[in-house]
Amino acid sequence: DTGVSQDPRHKITKRGQNVTFRCDPISEHNRLYWYRQTLGQGPEFLTYFQNEAQLEKSRLLSDRFSAERPKGSFSTLEIQRTEQGDSAMYLCASTISGGFNSPLHFGNGTRLTVT
Amino acid sequence: DQQVKQNSPSLSVQEGRISILNCDYTNSMFDYFLWYKKYPAEGPTFLISISSIKDKNEDGRFTVFLNKSAKHLSLHIVPSQPGDSAVYFCAASADFGNEKLTFGTGTRLTIIP
Numbered sequence: 413d414t415g416v417s418q419d420p421r422h423k424i425t426k427r428g429q430n431v432t433f434r435c436d437p438i439s440e441h442n443r444l445y446w447y448r449q450t451l452g453q454g455p456e457f458l459t460y461f462q463n464e465a466q467l468e469k470s471r472l473l474s475d476r477f478s479a480e481r482p483k484g485s486f487s488t489l490e491i492q493r494t495e496q497g498d499s500a501m502y503l504c505a506s507t508i509s510g511g512f513n514s515p516l517h518f519g520n521g522t523r524l525t526v527t
Numbered sequence: 528d529q530q531v532k533q534n535s536p537s538l539s540v541q542e543g544r545i546s547i548l549n550c551d552y553t554n555s556m557f558d559y560f561l562w563y564k565k566y567p568a569e570g571p572t573f574l575i576s577i578s579s580i581k582d583k584n585e586d587g588r589f590t591v592f593l594n595k596s597a598k599h600l601s602l603h604i605v606p607s608q609p610g611d612s613a614v615y616f617c618a619a620s621a622d623f624g625n626e627k628l629t630f631g632t633g634t635r636l637t638i639i640p
């Protein structure tokens with residue numbers, strides 16, 4: 413399977429704990445995106461990387477959120493001091509930059525539940 | 528401020544008939560539009576896209592129409608098949624080659640056998 417892989421699929425944590433999610437993009441894709449989707453809403457942009465450089469962060473991404481993409485391959489998204497409002501599906505997507513016919517390819521997401 | 532709107536949360540269509548899903552947008556800077564399909568417990572899957580320089584794009588059973596003056600696009604699926612039952616998201620981008628997408632809230636399509 414050469415699609416976008418996300419781990420874990422599900423995470424249940426208690427409020428105040430830290431969590432980290434991992435995303436492995438399609439190998440030749442140089443752009444990697446993180447989105448968040450809550451119930452009844454479409455995915456919302458959080459941040460994206462071109463290779464290892466984080467080029468943009470949404471205002472939705474508070475100081476408790478940090479994302480990295482060391483060496484331009486896999487990426488991690490960490491949430492510190494989780495809050496119940498962080499409960500959502502976190503989606504990772506990848507693509508090759510600059511092409512008209514290069515839509516985002518999404519992984520199956522990590523569903524976070526904060527109790 | 529919802530810049531991409533899908534006003535129909537759900538739609539039911541008989542198998543073999545045409546399904547029409549609608550999407551409206553407010554940001555005149557949007558110039559690239561996409562439709563994604565999502566099954567439960569899976570990530571969104573790209574279906575079809577259209578640039579603002581076109582008003583129609585076809586791919587097999589799927590056709591997207593863009594009306595820039597009305598800031599409206601629609602996805603036509605014909606003939607509809609049971610496997611088309613899913614949630615459909617409309618998405619838009621303001622920069623060609625920039626994949627920072629703004630999504631609508633989705634329309635759940637159910638195909639009735």
